[in-house]
Amino acid sequence: MEVCKEITDKVLKSAMKLSIIKSVFLFVILLSGCAGSKSAIMQRSIWEDTSAILNSTGGEAQNLSVQQIKEVLIDNNSKLTTLRAKAKITLTAPESKGPVTCTGLIVYETPNHLRVIGSKLATTLFDMSTDGNTFWIYVPSEKKVYTGSSNALHKVNSSGMGISPNDMAGLFNLKNILGGESTVLEIWPYYWIIYAIDTNEGKINLKGKLLINRSNTDTFRCETFNPDGSVRLQAVFTDYSDFDSCRLPQRIDVRWPTYNTAMGITLSDIIVNSQLDSKIFTFTIPNGVEVVHMGN
Numbered sequence: 001m002e003v004c005k006e007i008t009d010k011v012l013k014s015a016m017k018l019s020i021i022k023s024v025f026l027f028v029i030l031l032s033g034c035a036g037s038k039s040a041i042m043q044r045s046i047w048e049d050t051s052a053i054l055n056s057t058g059g060e061a062q063n064l065s066v067q068q069i070k071e072v073l074i075d076n077n078s079k080l081t082t083l084r085a086k087a088k089i090t091l092t093a094p095e096s097k098g099p100v101t102c103t104g105l106i107v108y109e110t111p112n113h114l115r116v117i118g119s120k121l122a123t124t125l126f127d128m129s130t131d132g133n134t135f136w137i138y139v140p141s142e143k144k145v146y147t148g149s150s151n152a153l154h155k156v157n158s159s160g161m162g163i164s165p166n167d168m169a170g171l172f173n174l175k176n177i178l179g180g181e182s183t184v185l186e187i188w189p190y191y192w193i194i195y196a197i198d199t200n201e202g203k204i205n206l207k208g209k210l211l212i213n214r215s216n217t218d219t220f221r222c223e224t225f226n227p228d229g230s231v232r233l234q235a236v237f238t239d240y241s242d243f244d245s246c247r248l249p250q251r252i253d254v255r256w257p258t259y260n261t262a263m264g265i266t267l268s269d270i271i272v273n274s275q276l277d278s279k280i281f282t283f284t285i286p287n288g289v290e291v292v293h294m295g296n
Helices: 002-041 053-056 064-079 165-170
Strands: 082-092 098-110 113-120 123-130 135-137 144-149 184-187 189-196 205-213 219-225 233-241 245-258 263-274 290-293
Touching: 064 113, 064 184, 064 189, 064 205, 082 113, 098 233, 165 245, 233 263
Parallel strands: 144 290
Antiparallel strands: 082 098, 082 263, 098 113, 113 123, 123 135, 135 144, 184 189, 189 205, 205 219, 219 233, 233 245, 245 263
16 A cells, blocks of 8 residues: 555656646747747837838828929928927937937028027037038037038037938938939839939939838938948938928938937927028037037
């Protein structure tokens, strides 16, 4: 009897161990399955995938020629002469400790006058002004004013922030990418891609690329390129609305891969085509600051 009892106890213990092992094994499988499901449904970065933008617009795809698309884009952009708006701005750069969020003001006048002021807790973080040729960026915390060519890409402060003022102004004037350039159209079910090709001096260089929603002709993504073919700028435009016959995005995300710098801009209280005081784009250098001349 004792032998039988001993055998029975061993069998029961083995069965319990096997049951525990199976339970743990099933638990691990469930965990891995959940993790896999989570990975599958995680939203990809807007820089990798802009399909969510198209999914939210709906509408029937139009059939337009490349010339018709260009005419629509140029006409829409030509309607905007000035813009003034409040802005929520998020800046990200490699040497910063994390995203810097501030509120401020954006003032634009065609073709490339721009003033951007960013503040936090009633303190000015930066004040940028450009007339299309020369830019000034005042950073009070550094007691410095950076100045240089508006068209060049600059690293402007100790955070590693890289920016081109004319690139920023161009976000409100995309027709400049198409003007005077040869274009190639690529057709997809829900959007068009227009490639702007520069053929000067016998060379063929890709100047820019626009992704355009076929249902409403809104440009939802833009890329520009350096002469060597590398990406200079990437921008994503969302939350379009109409403002006095001007159709504008209320959200712009832009980044400059060269310096791994990104900027998110959410516009509100937008006023278009109002009379602006020209002095708003005239920068006055504050007393007691160092002026840093940037290379072109």
